[in-house]
Amino acid sequence: MTKVSKHKCNTCDSTDIKALYDVPAFDGSKIFKILKCSNCDLVFADVKQSDLDSSYEEDYYSTAYPDYESDEKFHKKNNKLVLKEIERYFKPGKLVEIGSSFGFF
Numbered sequence: 086m087t088k089v090s091k092h093k094c095n096t097c098d099s100t101d102i103k104a105l106y107d108v109p110a111f112d113g114s115k116i117f118k119i120l121k122c123s124n125c126d127l128v129f130a131d132v133k134q135s136d137l138d139s140s141y142e143e144d145y146y147s148t149a150y151p152d153y154e155s156d157e158k159f160h161k162k163n164n165k166l167v168l169k170e171i172e173r174y175f176k177p178g179k180l181v182e183i184g185s186s187f188g189f190f
C-alpha cells in the first residue's frame with residue numbers, strides 16, 4: 086500500500102493513512118481514492134463535499150428514485166451485489182453504512 090500523507094483519520098486522528106485502490110465516480114467524471122487508516126483500520130473514500138455536491142443535482146432523487154421506498158426489493162437485490170463486491174476486498178467483519186436512507190442495505 087502507498088502511504089498518503091495529506092489525510093487524517095476521522096476516527097482516531099492518525100495520519101498513518103495508506104491508499105488501497107482507486108474507484109471511478111458513478112458518472113466517470115473523476116476518480117476517488119479509497120484509503121485505510123493503519124492505526125484503526127477505518128476504510129474511507131477521499132471525497133470532498135464539493136465532489137458530492139457536483140455529483141448530485143437538486144432533482145437527483147426525484148428523477149433517479151421517484152419512489153425509492155416502494156422499490157425496496159430492487160434496492161436490496163442491488164445492495165447484495167454491492168456487498169459481494171466489498172467482500173472481494175475485505176474479510177468478513179463490521180461494516181458501517183453512512184447515509185443509509187431507508188436502511189435497505
Ligand SMILES: [Zn+2]
Binds near residue numbers: 122126
Ligand atoms: Zn484511524
